[in-house]
Amino acid sequence: MRVVVDLAVCEGYAQCAFLAPEAFRLSGPEGLMYDPNPPGPAEPILRAAAACPVRAISTDAAISETSVSDAR
DSSP, X not given: OOEEEOTTTOOOOOXXXXXXXXXXXXXXXXXXXXOSSOOSOSHHHHHHHXXXXXXXXXXXXXXXXXXXXXXX
């Protein structure tokens, strides 16, 4: 799964770091670091993306779901 965080939108709430620490971590008080191709199951990553209060996290799973629903 590919992950992209819009760091210009991210406000450092760190919900992602709590829900998927294998993919997201804070560096300093508000600096988010992330793995664009995180290992492991997709479920924690998708939960982290859904929990982001400013919707700064995108995944290729979300893009695929949108494409499928648009095709219907």
